Amino acid sequence: MYDVTIIGAGVVGTAIARELAKYDLKTVLVDKENDVSNGTTKANSAIVHAGFDCKPNTEKAKMNVRGNEMYEQMCKDLDVPFKKIGSFVVAFDEDDLTTLDKLKKQGEINGVPGLKILSKEEVEKREPNLSKDVIGALYAPSAGIVGSYELAIALAENAADNGVNILLNSPVTNIDKTAEGFQITAGKETLVSHFVINCAGVYADKINNFVNKPTFEILPFIGEYNLFDKSTGDFLNTIVFQAPSSKGKGVVSLPTVEGNFLIGPTSEGPKQPNDLKTSRNGLQELREKGAKVVPNFPFHKVITSFAGLRAKVAHNDFIIEESETANFINVAAIDSPGLTAAPAIAEKVMEMLKDKLVDLQANMTFVPTRRPVTRFMESSNEMKAELIGKDHRYGRVICRCENITEAEIVDMIHRHAGATTVDGVKRRIRAGAGRCQGGFCAPRVMEILARERNVDVLSIVKDKQDSYILTGETKATTVEFV
Amino acid sequence: MSVTELICITCPIGCHLEVEKVINDDNETVSYIVRGNTCKRGEKYGIEEMTAPTRMVTSTVKVDGAHLSRIPVKTSKPIPKESIFECMKVINDVKIHAPVTCGDVIIENFLGLDINIIASRSMKKRTKVTETVNV
Amino acid sequence: MNYDLVIIGGGPAGLAAAIEARENGVESILVLERDRELGGILQQCIHNGFGLHRFKEELTGPEYAERFIMKLHELSIAFKLDTMVLDITEEKLVSAVNTVDGFFQIQAKAVVLAMGCLERTRGAINIPGTRAAGVYTAGTAQRFVNMEGYMVGKDVVIVGSGDIGLVMARRMTLEGANVHAVVELMPYSGGLARNIVQCLNDFDIPLLLSHTVTEVRGESRVEEVVIAKVDEQNRPIEGTEQVITCDTLLLSVGLIPENELSKKASVEINPLTGGPVVNESMETSVPGIFACGNVVHVHDLVDWVTEESCRAGKHAALYIQDKLVKNDDPMVTKAENGVRYIVPHHVQTDNLVDKLTLMFRVDSVYENVRIVIKNNEEKIKSIKKRHLVPAEMESVHLKTRDIEKLQAGTLSVSLELEEVVQ
The missing domain is CATH 3.50.50.60 (FAD/NAD(P)-binding domain)
Known part of the structure; x- marks a missing residue:
């Protein structure tokens, strides 16, 4: 019997799991996928927004600004890459300048600190690679970039370190309201729980409908992105948005926290919740819109394209509330700025639970930090020598593009919520995330995964459960030959 | 009279050949005329390709006790083209043990063709320590 | 050390x-x-x-x-x-x-x-679609099959007709896979003619020139790819799409x-x-x-x-x-008409032992042309060529007697055309 079952191990579900781990609660985090962070969280802009973009007094506005405040400490505790590099909204004409003023006022109402309108000259000084047609910008110093899936993985790991159970490969196919709470069918398991927290992303409406009337409908919108080679990572210093206008919303151009460069997203929908693919038109649109802001960008240095779905709803605000069925909390419609808002949402959900659990005790053994991640290449030469002295596997570089060592990969496999797939390794430690996209290292990463997990290499998948990489051995039959 | 167009595969130049079949009054082939070749080997290829085409086969066989589980092999000479898949069957059924030296005969006189399957690289026996080798 | x-x-x-x-x-x-x-x-x-x-x-x-x-x-x-x-x-x-x-x-x-x-990689050529498993570069597949002893798929489509792609078409076929097609964006193959004969024709594998893959389908593993003809600007032509059922896409795209x-x-x-x-x-x-x-x-x-x-x-x-010898004023090589690049980029004749080799690639398919070497606009050598393709590196050698005559300045390689084949 669990106190709380969290459905969905994206950044929201994992943030809630970690928040709950601070209390004396028996919690299980359930996901249909074979890894945490495998839905919307793994494919978004990875921006920690300042919060000027949300309509005042919405859940979005409140959660965004509060979430932003919480990021620095959270990422420090969890050893997750986060850089507060600030953002620009750039204007190309007088109408855009008016928009900037509106955004600035809105941001100030929301409580966003340090907003400032910059002149053409100031913008040029800070960002010489921006289009010369930019005539001004709204600067938000509190915006930042983060490793979005690294964060969710770290949150899950820290939650598990502090006693939360994680149940993967377990799609929730039914929920029954019982006298004591809920009976949840999750994959092969049947869970019994007092509370259910629904963080199921683009599937949140379906989870809600197991026990409630269909009070909301998730509209999955697809966003496509291009990710560029690290040699382009310093093209901009700041996150650059285009001022939204009657002609539509532009794309965001930004350096990523790992040192790459990202342009995106497009926005199209509503789609089916599994309709995750890039399109020729989408990729064309990225290029055209991107070129408006960074006309001299080397677009040919793209290393991969990806698409993510956002869980939109018609009324365009987060749903963070108890449903008509008591003790069933919906945390739904968490589209942008959901990543930023995640820690604030977790805090709010915890407050809701505390109201219901008056005798709730703190978890006295809670440790807020996770075991630090050793990033071999970022270490000094002396440290490198010391690391290899301690564990010789730091001396074996597996990923040649990002210089990731065997010891780092092994570490990522054996942590709580550890890597079990090739992409799982990539998301945790970047092996295979470089310019060759795993061409050289995938065979060796598979070998390490198989060895460390004591499974046949044929069973190692790329990402999803059925995304098998190898179809069998060569040479089907064998006769011993002496 | 009939002319067949071929691309010579003897070397990477890939000459475009025309091979003309010369037949007698009884409709029997008496000879071939090869045009477009830039060397003697091209002529030989053209005629062989019309009469008895052959191909080199390169593949792998299973190997035990080495750092890899497959070792590359090749036919010692080109084999009849129609025997390629039969050749693969024979190759697929074999497992050898390290150490192997490049050129070792893996299968002798297979399919009765007077052609051997030979190892196309050497492979040492795997030692316990497969760490960095400093020489 | x-x-x-x-x-x-x-x-x-x-x-x-x-x-x-x-x-x-x-x-x-x-x-x-x-x-x-x-x-x-x-x-x-x-x-x-x-x-x-x-x-x-x-x-x-x-x-x-x-x-x-x-x-x-x-x-x-x-x-x-x-x-x-x-x-x-x-x-x-x-x-x-x-x-x-x-x-x-x-x-x-x-x-x-x-x-x-x-x-x-796939990213570099931006093939749209899902991110299913089953998309490999030809070299990665080659390592899996030839060295590790694993098959990467059963039903294969290959993009790009470079030699690695062609060789892998044969290799996968010999190991029991079904190679449905080799798809090439350009109107000519990127590989050697002999490889087309012995890797594709021998096994009846179609080579589709002026075609591209427009979409990868399949949620977890590749289930289908969509291919289409392309126009002169290499853009897919609407209405020419074909769907191929397969579990693997190999990329041999450079x-x-x-x-x-x-x-x-x-x-x-x-x-x-x-x-x-x-x-x-x-x-x-x-x-x-x-x-x-x-x-x-x-x-x-x-x-x-x-x-x-x-x-x-x-x-x-x-x-x-x-x-x-370190000369402050080396000769500079210049790729001109029809030549995409030359290696080396600089020449100091003092360091040449017996000959100078200029390696280069042409920018398109040419037939019956002359390769012309000029030193400061003066023709010093010309070689007749029946057939030149971008896929094959060309080289010309200048012997000692030519080298001795070279003057400081530029050394250019260009093509004198008689006809262009596209």
């Missing part, structure tokens, strides 16, 4: 450079190889066709590599395997790691860059010289080749740092890699022995 010569990479380029340097009197040589064995990519190229120029016989990739590896052993040249070079400075301080020596630094008198190249280390050493990179700017001695813009093989420009025949690398090894030896 100190070595006279450190060679980064133990593939065909690094091996040839090491051997040649030793044979030219360099005693202190160290080869650093990141893989578990020497030989580089040749170890997975188990097909034959290597060595026709170098050895006048047709060898498989591993056989070709083994000849050089044996020679390296014979000459007792030191090497370290499973060793990754992390940094090279302009002062030729090489930092590397492995499991035995840990983190270590070597001060070298000269360095040869021989890191090879990497394959262009190679990129791998120069991250070169850039750390401040070596100047040529945007056309993607490799270092080099002179006749295969010396880069940083004195004493040489480069050879696919790290300089992508080759299609290993024999030419060997030749070029011998040149690098020999001149590295001369550099160490202080016998390399």
